[in-house]
Amino acid sequence: MRNSVKALALSFILLFITYSVSAATCAELCDEELDYIYFESACLATLMKSTYCKDIGGTIVCFFQPKNPSTDPDDCERTNCWCWKGEPCEESVEKCEFHCLGLGCAISKTVQCTCTCNTPGGVVEITEYSYNIDECLAKCGGVCGGYANCGMLFEDCPACCADYCENGGHDFHGSELAPKRCKQVCEGKCGFNLGIMGLYEALLYASITFAALIFTVCAIRFITAEYVDSKEKSKRCMIYVIMGLIIIGAASELVKIIWNPPVSQCIEEGGKCMPNPCSEYIDCTSLPYDCGEGYYCCEGECTTEIEICGVYLEPITEGVTVEEV
8 A cells, every 4th residue: 555655656746747847848948939938838729729819917919920849748748838929919909819810820720711713603702721821821722723614625724724813803812822722723623624625525526427427328328229218218317317416516515505604794804803892992993894793893903901010911811710729
């Protein structure tokens, strides 16, 4: 019994020493990073559920750009020691949270973002999730690239996708990664479309060639037939071939309509469809063309700038909300 008690006591002492050393090591490592702060006894699971901004001594401080400079402490299964950079933000908590997004602290939180994609079939709002804003908007751009119809008319894939992703009137909130991801996905789909269209045309031409051969044989038999019954059979053969060609032609046009839906009038005229009135954007004017219900046809840069904590932020974080994990 005594041995068990001693062993248990020794285990608690070792656990305490291990925890203290781990915490001290983390604090020391964070102290080596200028202006970085270590939250004692805080695991990543806790930090991910915390807010960006904290009220410390009456001053709201924005924490961002987490550093991870050491090995896992024994008391924390999911993370290493995490140091966070702090910056005073003498504004409301809401504005501070938005300011933190611009500084990159969204790296440790699940971010929801939306982008507007002008697809060949109309305007689509895309919602994506990721662990930082840039990657979230990049995923949004990738989804938008999947809506492109490049390759359906045997276009050059890089040129067609560059035009679709960069000049298609999409609203990626200023992200540089979104158009790149859009082009990657678009070019992949374009190559697939080229293969499908090549197979489609090969089958179409083979069907027409086969029908022409049958029609020729039936026509020769009709001309050379000596009996009325033989002529009637040859005549029906030619009629069936003509009906088959009509069906093939109708099916071909139907495929073109399904695979190449008409674009909105605004996009055809070189505009872009925006979710808000054009007057709410900077360098943005209205165009008298249709965009679909709930959208406005505009031309120009159509951007916004927001001042938070004395910093002007580009609209990369516009429409972004943070959801706790």
